[in-house]
Amino acid sequence: MRSILYASLLSLLLLTACSAKENPEVTNDNGAGEEEQQVETVEAAENEEIEEDNGRLEDDFYEIDAPRALTEVEQEMLRKPGIYSGEHYDKNRVIDYLDQLPNDLTEEEFLKELVYLLSEDYHEEVDQLIHFDSTVEVNIERPDDKIDSPELRTAHYAILIDASGSMRAAVGNKTRMEAAKEAVYEFAKQVPEGATISLRVYGHKGTGTVADKQLSCSSSENLFQGHFDSAKFKQSLNSFQASGWTPIGLALETVTEDIPENTDHVVVYVVSDGIETCDGDPVQAAKVLSLRTLKQSLILSDLTSTTKGKNC
Secondary structure (H helix, E strand, C coil): CHHHHHHHHHHHHHHHHHHHHHCHHHHCHHHHHHHHHHHHHHHHHHHHHHHHHCCCCCCCECCCCCCCCCCHHHHHHCECCCCCCHHHCCHHHHHHHHHCCCCCCCHHHHHHHHHHHHCCCCHHHHHHHHCCCCCCCCCCCCCCCCCCCCCCCCEEEEEEEECEHHHHCEECCEEHHHHHHHHHHHHHHCCCCCCEEEEEEECCCCCCCCCCHHHHHCCEEEEEEECCCHHHHHHHHCCCCCCECCCHHHHHHHHHHHCCCCCCEEEEEEECCCCECCCCCHHHHHHHHHHHHCCEEEEEECCCCCCECCCC
């Protein structure tokens, strides 16, 4: 940096000399003398200022009334501003100052010089920070240490699955019954821990013939009761096949036998591919079921219709 400035100064002197030869007006001794004297005066003033700056105190900080011990960062931020900080910044004077520093300064020493020249004034911000009061006063009742334990609710999930002959029909690469059993098993796995579950099949006896209608329409059987057990639940699902008619109303009437007493929450999940075919009334049966349990009951149904219908 210093060599560059010297080269620039030398070039300036050469150009000035050449100009003086070409222009006689510039050769006026009095004029040239005054100009050189003015330049020397400015440079001398700058050098005197830098020499005075070098006599500064190393620990030139603001003093504040701190309510606690300051951290190293806070203490450093109380340093008074550098001589060329803020609006006093002058790039050329900073370069001149740095060029006059010894070449053997360490990085730490050079950093101190930069701080002395360019550090900004943060003492007001530090004062506000260390005196900041973070307490908040509110006129509301604060919570105590007591915990209101929630009352445990009991839940039961009653699954009703249609085993009428129409469930043998194919859907894609599987039968409706196979698809229904898979859906029921996935549903049972999602039942909340602690809840009980039941599996009731209906229409699984007899055939879809008129001769077997009475037998099939009177068939409704609970195959699983209790907390979910994967192996036992699968065994219950595999114990019947699609066979007879569709007594949905009967299934809703008899499912009350599967709901434990004092149950808070009841979910009845009805799985069927068709409509009532046994002269029952599933809508009325569902209303009676809701009233008899005297609890919140949710009827989930795949029924395509709740009206009475003919044999599938």
